[in-house]
Amino acid sequence: MSTPDTADELTRTPPTLDDYLHLRTTSGLSPKSPAQGAGALTGSWCWSVVRRDGRAVAMGRVIGDGGWYFHVADMATLPEDQGRGLGRRVLADLIAQIEAAAPEGAYVTLLADEPGRRLYESAGFVETAPESLGMRLAPSARGHTRPPPLVVGEKHATTPGAAMSNHTIVIPTPDLAAATAFSRVAWGAEPHTPRRPTTSASTSTARRSASTRTASGTR
Incomplete structure (x- = not known):
C-alpha cells in the first residue's frame, strides 16, 4: 500500500x-x-x-x-x-x-x-x-405504501376492520382520539377490538381510553 x-x-x-x-x-x-x-x-x-x-x-x-x-x-x-x-x-x-x-x-x-x-x-x-x-424501498413500491387519508367529517365512509381501498376515510368530528386510534387500526398498526357504543355520560371515559391505547402503540 x-x-x-x-x-x-x-x-x-x-x-x-x-x-x-x-x-x-x-x-x-x-x-x-x-x-x-x-x-x-x-x-x-x-x-x-x-x-x-x-x-x-x-x-x-x-x-x-x-x-x-x-x-x-x-x-x-x-x-x-x-x-x-x-x-x-x-x-x-x-x-x-x-x-x-x-x-x-x-x-x-x-x-x-x-x-x-x-x-x-x-x-x-x-x-x-x-x-x-438490510432492506431498501424498491422504486416500484413508492407511492403505494402511504396510509389512506384521514378526514374529520360528519359520517363514516368505512368502519374499523373493513377492507381498505383508495377512498377517503371520514370519521365523526367529536371523538378525535378515537379517530386517531381508528387510523392506526385501519392501516394495520393495531389489532381491532370492537367497542360497544357509549352513552353521552361515558364519552369522556371513552376518549381517555382511546388516547391511552394510541399513545401506548406509538413508541
Missing part, C-alpha cells in the same frame, strides 16, 4: 457540490443529481474529507440523530488514489467523531459494497445477518 501524500489534508468540512458528485461517480457509486447532492452536504451529521490542493480526493460522511443511531455513507476515493490508505483515514476519523460526541451505546451501521468489505471488517464492522438484513 502506498503512503498518503504529505500534501493530503484531512478535514471535517463537506466537499464542494462538484467534488461530491464527481467523487461518487468516479469511485463507482451511483450518480446523484445536484439537488440530491445539496441535501447530502447540508443534512449530514458529520464529514471527513481528504483534500489535496483544495480538491477533495476521498470522503465519507455520517447520517445520524446524534444520540444512538449513526450510518456511515458515501465512502469514496478517486480511482487514482485508491490503495493509499485514504479510505482508512476517513473511516477512522468518522468513527472517532462518533465516539467523541455520542453517548455510550451508539449503534453504527453501513452498507458494505464488495470493494470496501475488508476495510470495514478491519475497522471492527461485522455482518448483521442472519439476525437482521
Whole structure:
C-alpha cells in the first residue's frame, strides 16, 4: 500500500457540490443529481474529507440523530488514489467523531459494497445477518405504501376492520382520539377490538381510553 501524500489534508468540512458528485461517480457509486447532492452536504451529521490542493480526493460522511443511531455513507476515493490508505483515514476519523460526541451505546451501521468489505471488517464492522438484513424501498413500491387519508367529517365512509381501498376515510368530528386510534387500526398498526357504543355520560371515559391505547402503540 502506498503512503498518503504529505500534501493530503484531512478535514471535517463537506466537499464542494462538484467534488461530491464527481467523487461518487468516479469511485463507482451511483450518480446523484445536484439537488440530491445539496441535501447530502447540508443534512449530514458529520464529514471527513481528504483534500489535496483544495480538491477533495476521498470522503465519507455520517447520517445520524446524534444520540444512538449513526450510518456511515458515501465512502469514496478517486480511482487514482485508491490503495493509499485514504479510505482508512476517513473511516477512522468518522468513527472517532462518533465516539467523541455520542453517548455510550451508539449503534453504527453501513452498507458494505464488495470493494470496501475488508476495510470495514478491519475497522471492527461485522455482518448483521442472519439476525437482521438490510432492506431498501424498491422504486416500484413508492407511492403505494402511504396510509389512506384521514378526514374529520360528519359520517363514516368505512368502519374499523373493513377492507381498505383508495377512498377517503371520514370519521365523526367529536371523538378525535378515537379517530386517531381508528387510523392506526385501519392501516394495520393495531389489532381491532370492537367497542360497544357509549352513552353521552361515558364519552369522556371513552376518549381517555382511546388516547391511552394510541399513545401506548406509538413508541
